[in-house]
Amino acid sequence: MGETMALLVPEAPGHTAPRFHTEIGGAESNVAVHLARAGRRVAWRSALGDDVFGHHVRERLTDTGVRCLVREDTERSTGLYMKEPSSGGTRVRYWRRGSAASALHPGDAAEVWRWRPRLVHTTGITAALSDTARGLVGELFERTPPGTLRCFDVNYRPALHGPANAGLLLDLARGADVVFCGLDEARALWGVRTLPDLVAHLTGRAPSPGLLVVKQGAEGATAVRDGHSWFEPAPPVEVVEPVGAGDAFAAGFLHRLLDDAPLPDCLSEGARLAGVVLGLPGDIPPRPEESAAAR
Numbered sequence: 001m002g003e004t005m006a007l008l009v010p011e012a013p014g015h016t017a018p019r020f021h022t023e024i025g026g027a028e029s030n031v032a033v034h035l036a037r038a039g040r041r042v043a044w045r046s047a048l049g050d051d052v053f054g055h056h057v058r059e060r061l062t063d064t065g066v067r068c069l070v071r072e073d074t075e076r077s078t079g080l081y082m083k084e085p086s087s088g089g090t091r092v093r094y095w096r097r098g099s100a101a102s103a104l105h106p107g108d109a110a111e112v113w114r115w116r117p118r119l120v121h122t123t124g125i126t127a128a129l130s131d132t133a134r135g136l137v138g139e140l141f142e143r144t145p146p147g148t149l150r151c152f153d154v155n156y157r158p159a160l161h162g163p164a165n166a167g168l169l170l171d172l173a174r175g176a177d178v179v180f181c182g183l184d185e186a187r188a189l190w191g192v193r194t195l196p197d198l199v200a201h202l203t204g205r206a207p208s209p210g211l212l213v214v215k216q217g218a219e220g221a222t223a224v225r226d227g228h229s230w231f232e233p234a235p236p237v238e239v240v241e242p243v244g245a246g247d248a249f250a251a252g253f254l255h256r257l258l259d260d261a262p263l264p265d266c267l268s269e270g271a272r273l274a275g276v277v278l279g280l281p282g283d284i285p286p287r288p289e290e291s292a293a294a295r
Helices: 027-037 052-063 106-114 131-142 163-174 183-190 195-203 245-257 263-278 288-294
Strands: 005-010 020-025 043-049 067-073 080-086 089-095 119-123 149-153 178-182 211-215 220-225 228-233
Touching (some): 027 043, 027 245, 067 106, 106 131, 119 245, 149 245, 163 195, 178 245, 183 211, 195 220, 211 263, 220 263
Parallel strands (some): 119 149
Antiparallel strands (some): 005 020, 220 228
């Protein structure tokens, strides 16, 4: 559950007006695509505008095997963002205020429950889109049917969240069953600087997540459950672009978790898939047939 936007990526600069090709991007739909490619039955619930970008998002996700449970909004447009690559890194600009997905509301949860999912995944991005979207995330976590795991990736974005949302993200993380959080995010949000401090901050009171997965950047990641922890080092990789690697890690981890695999195996698959995405210019690896055609 969450917003997916159209993404404009500039082609090689020239002496004429800039040209762009269109991709898509969204934290939750990135996870959905990776899980669908792993053979899972995956659905994505959101809202899109009745416009060319909304149609593009729906077509791209459907082509990857994700079932799109989309509410089409005839009054609001699909969100849009643009990447600006440079020698100093990639800058991202957003046009999402008042988007169709910002009008997500608690009533959208009914479509999710209709499919009786084993796991519902959303992020702190969705919770910050609007008051109604925040209410939707609360509905997903507070009225979860028995047997459905609630998964939450903090996914802190300074420009979107700001200091006012630190408490909101903490409450949502404590109310989930599975939580992904970067140690750098915890430092920025809650002033927590070490792994033991973060574990105590999120699990030291009720409610608290049953499984906490802490992303530690280039070092690796640690899973914590029932007072025990497991660490997986990050694989060596030449980084092309870091955007989307966290979503890939979450998808790889969840794929093995749904198999009831041991947590070291979940961490290993998460790290492997994140490493693949770190070595690519986009959020999602091309399909095998696309890679063969490019060669």
